[in-house]
Amino acid sequence: MxxxxxxxxxxxxxxxxxxxxxxxxxxxxxxxxxxxxxxxxxxxxxxxxxxxxxxxxxxxxxxxxxxxxxxxxxxxxxxxxxxxxxxxxxxxxxxVDGADLSDHLAEHDPYPWQWAVAVAAQLCAVLSAVHAVPIVHRDLKPRNVMVKQDGTVTVLDLGVASVMDTDTTRLTHTGSPIGSPAYMAPEQAMGGAVGPYTDLYALGVLLHELLSGEVPFAGSTALGVLHRHLYEPPVPVRRIRAEVPEPLESLVLRLLAKDPQHRPASAQEVYEDLSALLPARGTPSGAPLDPTRPFLRPHAPWPDRARTPAPQPAAPIAAVPDKPDVAAAVDEVKRLLGEGRITQAVDILGAILPVAADRHGERSTVVRTLRKQYAATLMDDGQYRRALPELRRLAEERAAEAGQADPQVLRFRYETAQCLEQLGEPAAALAEYRALLPYYENQYVAGDPQLAHDVRRRIGHLLLALGDRPAAHDTLARLLMDVERLHGPGHPMAAEVRRTLQWLGQVRG
The missing domain is CATH 3.30.200.20 (Phosphorylase Kinase; domain 1)
Incomplete structure (x- = not known):
């Protein structure tokens, strides 16, 4: 294909x-x-x-x-x-933005048993909804489970699901049952009827793997693996890892029962068994993609505090080949932006930047231009958290060459302050605007009264956001006088500032 x-x-x-x-x-x-x-x-x-x-x-x-x-x-x-x-x-x-459970497990060895419980509980919630349709997933495995940035789990690929009708024909390809041998229930391996109990067996395999690091039944051939599923008992996980609670080991063994009738009756029942082992409400560990977070702080906004993380590497974009033509990629970005397809343009720019840096050097004109376009496009796309570190880097590099008063440096810093404002960090934004204001007011440096007025207006609004009404009033009242002196009382900014002052109850009329 x-x-x-x-x-x-x-x-x-x-x-x-x-x-x-x-x-x-x-x-x-x-x-x-x-x-x-x-x-x-x-x-x-x-x-x-x-x-x-x-x-x-x-x-x-x-x-x-x-x-x-x-x-x-x-x-x-x-x-x-x-x-x-x-x-x-x-x-x-x-x-879905996150890591699949297989990679998540590989990056955390040993996998905390509390995380395993949290993942399994979330999977039970999904399976309960799926089985109510009724649908059987038939291929539940770590590669079909994503752990998102906020710790929530998302199940993928119902494409091999079997809609449970009495006349459903079991589809096979080259004579083998649909599913993955390592996670396949005995009845599925034998071509028998599948049901919710089939997914519960796969959940048991997945739980065993999270707790021990290995699937319970492995082998060099698919037939060998299926034979072990049919005839061998699983090794209890506490023999491999003593700190696993005994009730959790018992639950895994019940899920892995050869006879479906000996397994738990439903995903709801498994969830109830897991609920006693779930962590109590409290503070998340802070580890990335912590799957206990939804239970520690149910429905809490994420991230917990307004903060700006380090920039994340962009995902590879196949629209940019292994050895791309940077100029062609730039032309493609221009075309996409012209069509309003900002999200796609952002991804291509993020992918081409490291290629261009490797080819032309980090401080080359080509890379500097691409980085500026990337930051501007991120801001256009409303991705202020990703734009912020790019703008700071641009400001620092340019300032090292041209000095703090350089107009480009000031523009990057102004946009940095805008990002901080949009991200809900008023104190940091206020500090940045205040540091910029002298440059815009100094006619021998930047000398831009329009930008100076805009910065003063933003300072006044941020002071309001921080609860300092007297300072906000003083800042905006002086701004109103200066704008009216320069542009007249009918200027849009004068009208806006006057309304704010009236709202503050300090000016009437």
Whole structure:
């Protein structure tokens, strides 16, 4: 299956980065051109399945997309669109920013058992909603689970889900059951009827892996793994890791029961068992992607405090090739900005910057120009938290060469203050504006009365935000006199400042 980067699916979704590939299809990050947002697009080729099963797959895929789109749960990836184009089926889903659970586990060894409980509890909430449709996921595994930046868990890929009807035909490909052998319940491996109990077994495998670092049944071949699922008992996790609570070990063993009737009755029941082990409300650890956070501070805003993190590296964008032409990328950015596709332009700029720096040098004119465009585009896109470190870097580098009074330095610092203001950090923004004001008021340096007036207005409003009404009134009253002297009482800024002073109750009329 060959799909080109930049191809537009359904006249709307422009493919960007290939992030997954299997026998029958691919998953891409893409851009919704109509709403200028990132999405994930899954493409399937039913003709890759032999015989009559191709049409059955097509029928089932479209039906399942309709059914799964009815599941309304924050822990399940949102389905935006689905359909067919030529020989392909496509599914458009929410783009999830985070790490898949497999990578999350690899980065935290050993995985805190409290985190394992928190992940499993969130998965139970999702499975309970999915099973109520009723749908069985059939392929629950770490690669199909994302841990988002705020610690919440999102389940992906209901594409192999089985809608539970009595006449449902079990689809296979090259004679093997749908699913992943390491996480496959015995009844699924044998081609028997699947149900919610099948997903609970996979949850048990996943929990065992989080607690011990390994799946309970591994092997060199798929048949060998399935044989162990059918006939071997799992090793209790406390033999591998003694600090795991005994009730948690007992729950994992019940989930991994060979006979579905010996497993817990429902995802709701498993959640109730896990709830006694969930952390009490309190302060999150502060670790990135901490999955206990939703339980420690339910529904709390995130991040907990207004703060500005270090800039995050941009994700690779396939629209920019391995050895891209920087000039061509710049032209592409100009085209996208002209079409109002700011989000896509931001990503291309973020991806091309390190390439340009490697090729031309960090302090080259090319890189400096790209960085300025990147910061400006981030601000246009409302991504002030990402724009802030870029602006600070630009200001520092330019100041080292041209001095603090250089007009470009002042502009970067002014935009830095704007970012701080937008991010809800009034004290930091106020300090930045106050540091800038002397340069704008000094006719021998910047000498820009319009910007000086704007900075003074912003200072007055920030003082109000910080609760210092007398200082705000004094600042704005003096500003009003200066604006009226320069432009007359009818000037828009004079009218705005006058209204603010009237609101403060200090000026009448």
């Amino acid at each position: 060959t799909v080109a980067t930049g191809r537009v699916v359904a006249g709307r979704y422009e493919l960007s980065t290939l992030i997954g590939q299997g026998g029958m299809g691919q998953v891409w990050t893409a851009y919704d051109q109509r709403l200028d947002r990132r999405v994930a697009v899954k493409l399937l080729r039913p003709d890759k399945v032999a015989g009559a099963e191709a049409e059955e797959l097509r029928r089932r895929f479209l039906r399942e997309c309709r059914v799964t789109a009815q599941v309304d749960h924050p822990g399940l990836v949102t389905v935006h669109d689905a359909g067919s184009e030529g020989e392909e089926l496509f599914l458009v889903m929410q783009y």
